Amino acid sequence: MNIKQIEFSHFTEKGKIKILDLKSVVVCTKELSKKLLLKLYSINNYFVEVLEDETGRKLSVKEVNLDYVSKFYCLDFSIFDLEKKQA
Amino acid sequence: MNNLLNIVFNVITDGKNSGILHLDVSDEVLQGNYITINGIKAVNFSSCSYLGLEFDERLKEGASKAIRNYGTQFSASRAYLSSYHYRLLESKFNQIFDAFCMVAPTTTLGHIATLPVVISENDAVILDHQVHNSVQTAAQLLKPKGIFVELIRHNRIDLLEERIIELSKKYDKVWYLADGIYSMYGDGSPVNKIYQLLDKYEKFHYYVDDAHGMSCYGKHGRGYVLNKRKMHDRMILAISLAKAFATGGAVMVFSNAELANYVRTCGGPMITSGPMQPAALGAAIAAADIHLSKEIKEMQNDLHDNIKYANLLIKNAKLPLIKDLNSPVFFIGVGLHKIGYQLIKALLDEGFYTNLGAFPAVPMKNTGVRFTITRLHTFEQIEQMINSMSFHFNRILEENNYTVDKIYKAFGIDSPESLKLKADVDKILTQSDLKVLQYETISEINKSEWNKIFEGKGSFDYDGLLFLESAFKNNLLPENNWDFDYLIIKDNHNEIVLATFFTTSISKDDMLSHEEISKQIEEIRLKEDPYYLTSKMVMAGSLLTEGQHIYINEKHSQVNIAIQEMFNITSLLLKKHNAATLMLRDFEDNNQEMDKFMLENGYFKTVMPERNVIETLDWNDDYEFSMTLPKKYREHFRAEVLRYADKIVCEIVTQPNEDQINHWKTLYQQIKNNSLKLNTFDLPDKLFQQIHQFKNWEILSLKLADSLDEVAVVFNYVSGNVYNAMFIGIDKTFVADFSLYRQALYHVIKRAKAIGCKSVNLGFTASLEKKRFGSKAYPTVAYMQSEDNYNASVIESIQITNKQNHKIT
Numbered sequence: 001m002n003i004k005q006i007e008f009s010h011f012t013e014k015g016k017i018k019i020l021d022l023k024s025v026v027v028c029t030k031e032l033s034k035k036l037l038l039k040l041y042s043i044n045n046y047f048v049e050v051l052e053d054e055t056g057r058k059l060s061v062k063e064v065n066l067d068y069v070s071k072f073y074c075l076d077f078s079i080f081d082l083e084k085k086q087a
Numbered sequence: 088m089n090n091l092l093n094i095v096f097n098v099i100t101d102g103k104n105s106g107i108l109h110l111d112v113s114d115e116v117l118q119g120n121y122i123t124i125n126g127i128k129a130v131n132f133s134s135c136s137y138l139g140l141e142f143d144e145r146l147k148e149g150a151s152k153a154i155r156n157y158g159t160q161f162s163a164s165r166a167y168l169s170s171y172h173y174r175l176l177e178s179k180f181n182q183i184f185d186a187f188c189m190v191a192p193t194t195t196l197g198h199i200a201t202l203p204v205v206i207s208e209n210d211a212v213i214l215d216h217q218v219h220n221s222v223q224t225a226a227q228l229l230k231p232k233g234i235f236v237e238l239i240r241h242n243r244i245d246l247l248e249e250r251i252i253e254l255s256k257k258y259d260k261v262w263y264l265a266d267g268i269y270s271m272y273g274d275g276s277p278v279n280k281i282y283q284l285l286d287k288y289e290k291f292h293y294y295v296d297d298a299h300g301m302s303c304y305g306k307h308g309r310g311y312v313l314n315k316r317k318m319h320d321r322m323i324l325a326i327s328l329a330k331a332f333a334t335g336g337a338v339m340v341f342s343n344a345e346l347a348n349y350v351r352t353c354g355g356p357m358i359t360s361g362p363m364q365p366a367a368l369g370a371a372i373a374a375a376d377i378h379l380s381k382e383i384k385e386m387q388n389d390l391h392d393n394i395k396y397a398n399l400l401i402k403n404a405k406l407p408l409i410k411d412l413n414s415p416v417f418f419i420g421v422g423l424h425k426i427g428y429q430l431i432k433a434l435l436d437e438g439f440y441t442n443l444g445a446f447p448a449v450p451m452k453n454t455g456v457r458f459t460i461t462r463l464h465t466f467e468q469i470e471q472m473i474n475s476m477s478f479h480f481n482r483i484l485e486e487n488n489y490t491v492d493k494i495y496k497a498f499g500i501d502s503p504e505s506l507k508l509k510a511d512v513d514k515i516l517t518q519s520d521l522k523v524l525q526y527e528t529i530s531e532i533n534k535s536e537w538n539k540i541f542e543g544k545g546s547f548d549y550d551g552l553l554f555l556e557s558a559f560k561n562n563l564l565p566e567n568n569w570d571f572d573y574l575i576i577k578d579n580h581n582e583i584v585l586a587t588f589f590t591t592s593i594s595k596d597d598m599l600s601h602e603e604i605s606k607q608i609e610e611i612r613l614k615e616d617p618y619y620l621t622s623k624m625v626m627a628g629s630l631l632t633e634g635q636h637i638y639i640n641e642k643h644s645q646v647n648i649a650i651q652e653m654f655n656i657t658s659l660l661l662k663k664h665n666a667a668t669l670m671l672r673d674f675e676d677n678n679q680e681m682d683k684f685m686l687e688n689g690y691f692k693t694v695m696p697e698r699n700v701i702e703t704l705d706w707n708d709d710y711e712f713s714m715t716l717p718k719k720y721r722e723h724f725r726a727e728v729l730r731y732a733d734k735i736v737c738e739i740v741t742q743p744n745e746d747q748i749n750h751w752k753t754l755y756q757q758i759k760n761n762s763l764k765l766n767t768f769d770l771p772d773k774l775f776q777q778i779h780q781f782k783n784w785e786i787l788s789l790k791l792a793d794s795l796d797e798v799a800v801v802f803n804y805v806s807g808n809v810y811n812a813m814f815i816g817i818d819k820t821f822v823a824d825f826s827l828y829r830q831a832l833y834h835v836i837k838r839a840k841a842i843g844c845k846s847v848n849l850g851f852t853a854s855l856e857k858k859r860f861g862s863k864a865y866p867t868v869a870y871m872q873s874e875d876n877y878n879a880s881v882i883e884s885i886q887i888t889n890k891q892n893h894k895i896t
């Protein structure tokens with residue numbers, strides 16, 4: 001079942017994490033330190049950024065818009081890299 | 088067994104036989120929210136322990152500790168002694184509710200302790216139609232004290248306000264007894280509006296049972312009613328501890344200490360009943376501590392995430408959720424019993440246990456799958472269950488030729504798609520190759536075709552129906568204007584598979600109730616409202632005919648489709664005439680197959696008076712007739728019938744004058760007013776004026792031989808070779824002197840014989856008298872369907888109390 005962004009936003013953080021565990025795919029990961037990671041998840045057509053510790057425990061959840069994703073996650077991202085990976 | 092109990096017994100036994108009710112959980116140790124039923128490990132979607140606190144170690148330890156310290160019970164009336172747990176627990180509840188609390192062993196006992204103490208003889212009580220049974224049970228205790236009690240339609244605040252205004256003129260206090268969250272559909276009491284009424288009307292008091300709201304909502308888990316609200320000065324709250332609180336027991340919450348103390352001191356069960364036992368008290372203290380901590384909020388959030396998730400899935404699957412409230416109780420409408428059974432069974436087979444929501448908890452056609460969501464469910468469990476429900480729901484509906492639109496209609500809710508029922512019927516017709524022919528008057532139907540089926544079956548052959556159509560149209564009173572609908576279903580070869588006719592009229596809802604009940608209701612009709620407890624009914628046949636009104640060609644290969652078509656048409660007729668009840672009547676009783684079939688299609692059985700038939704007239708004179716009677720009745724015939732035979736003369740009247748017609752009405756009225764066994768409206772004047780002009784009617788007039796005073800009249804209809812005694816009028820002053828009723832029966836039978844009839848239908852009621860003339864009594868039943876069981880509930884409550892302090896709103 002698809003959960004729309006507006007519907008997702010009505011859940012508590014704990015509920016959002018449960019939905020992420022069930023319904024999302026990881027788009028990319030940024031290492032903040034040895035113990036903390038920022039992961040960008042996608043559910044259908046929207047993105048959620050999650051702060052995780054080294055065990056994968058989700059510490060906080062933030063819904064982010066496309067503009068934020070392009071600025072923060074796509075700076076070093078090249079379409080050619082993706083093509084190389086797929087090849 | 089009374090009629091309602093009989094229906095309840097049949098419905099529950101059917102559920103039991105279908106493997107969905109009266110089930111046992113076989114686990115010795117429960118593993119989370121799984122239970123094992125008949126060897127199937129299933130996720131439990133029926134628990135009312137919404138926060139899952141029953142598995143909390145602190146509660147278990149609280150219970151263990153209390154048992155270690157006090158044993159398994161502390162057996163003393165609280166009037167004498169209470170263990171210290173009580174005082175401790177009540178002080179914690181005082182904090183939770185910021186009010187004055189009294190702990191009771193169960194919610195039912197809490198109601199029984201409270202209501203008779205706080206409500207006095209000068210008060211009036213209004214019960215919400217759907218208020219929990221435990222409140223209704225306690226309210227019964229008020230009636231012997233003469234306290235005025237009435238039902239009001241569920242959540243109808245507009246009607247409630249009207250009643251508050253009206254009853255305030257006469258009574259000191261007006262109490263409204265309701266639930267916070269209703270246990271079947273999971274809908275809520277409109278608390279904001281009720282608080283507005285509390286502020287507006289000084290005499291208005293609110294008594295509310297928030298069993299399903301406790302712990303799930305509000306500060307410290309105060310419940311749905313007190314979520315973001317304080318106790319109103321004129322309200323009493325009842326809370327169950329046997330649901331989300333997870334310990335058993337109850338709390339009565341009062342807005343002032345004096346009242347709490349008064350109930351604690353005088354409430355019957357607080358003096359005489361046993362207390363809550365140490366284990367439950369110990370667990371309750373631990374649960375109360377959790378409620379007073381911040382943890383409760385977190386638990387509530389977890390629960391509400393689960394509820395939201397379930398709501399999203401249901402919406403996405405387009406399942407007909409009946410009330411859309413964020414409560415942990417969900418009700419998916421399925422309409423018919425058989426669909427409910429099949430769906431619950433399919434879910435159980437896939438490992439999900441849900442409940443059947445069925446009659447009498449909901450109206451007959453409002454069956455549904457009731458399930459609950461708790462904090463212990465995972466999103467995966469919820470998603471798997473609803474996916475499974477969605478799959479089987481659509482499959483079973485298709486298999487049963489039923490639609491979502493019909494379900495919404497049964498619940499009186501507009502479906503999102505608003506599909507037209509007519510379109511569905513047309514679709515089915517195309518598939519089945521059957522022709523469904525509908526007419527609104529018998530004159531549109533081929534006379535010989537109709538009579539081929541119905542001649543000799545009663546007074547509803549072609550000419551009989553022409554008369555009824557004439558007599559019951561264009562009358563002054565609404566109850567005497569009937570709508571006629573004829574249905575003939577034919578196959579491709581024009582063979583009739585099913586035929587019947589329906590009449591729609593205002594009828595008395597107590598038509599088949601006990602005479603004592605009708606007597607009470609008639610008093611109200613006479614004094615206050617002639618249409619009290621009446622509603623529009625679509626009936627197979629009519630109020631003035633008897634016999635097998637539905638012809639079914641049982642040998643035809645498409646008979647089941649034809650019956651299904653008839654059910655579809657009856658749904659349309661209910662809608663067309665805006666009627667509340669449907670009755671398919673005059674079936675012989677003791678046909679279990681038919682009972683089951685009808686029950687599966689949403690019809691409940693109700694007992695009618697016996698039909699009485701004299702099946703042969705093989706005799707030539709009185710002596711031979713008497714010899715056909717059982718020995719014990721021969722003497723009766725001689726002593727009670729022949730003895731007066733020369734005192735009475737019988738004539739066939741064909742040209743009555745106006746005075747005689749008026750006299751007939753008087754005679755009819757004398758019988759009608761004293762017979763409530765089949766309680767109907769009076770026949771219209773027009774009927775008496777026209778009856779002699781119509782074919783096949785014979786009017787037997789009985790006169791005293793010496794004075795020629797007319798003392799009785801019998802109206803009969805001859806159909807084929809069957810003589811049908813339809814209705815009678817008797818001068819009550821002569822009844823005893825000449826055994827007039829028996830004389831009337833005697834002359835009916837003699838007349839039937841004289842004109843060559845082969846049998847006599849003597850109609851309903853007075854079976855013993857008729858047996859004495861050799862008639863056979865056939866136990867007869869009707870199958871009914873009701874869009875709304877409110878009036879039935881009112882009648883049932885009268886039945887229970889046998890008092891006259893009830894009224895409908």
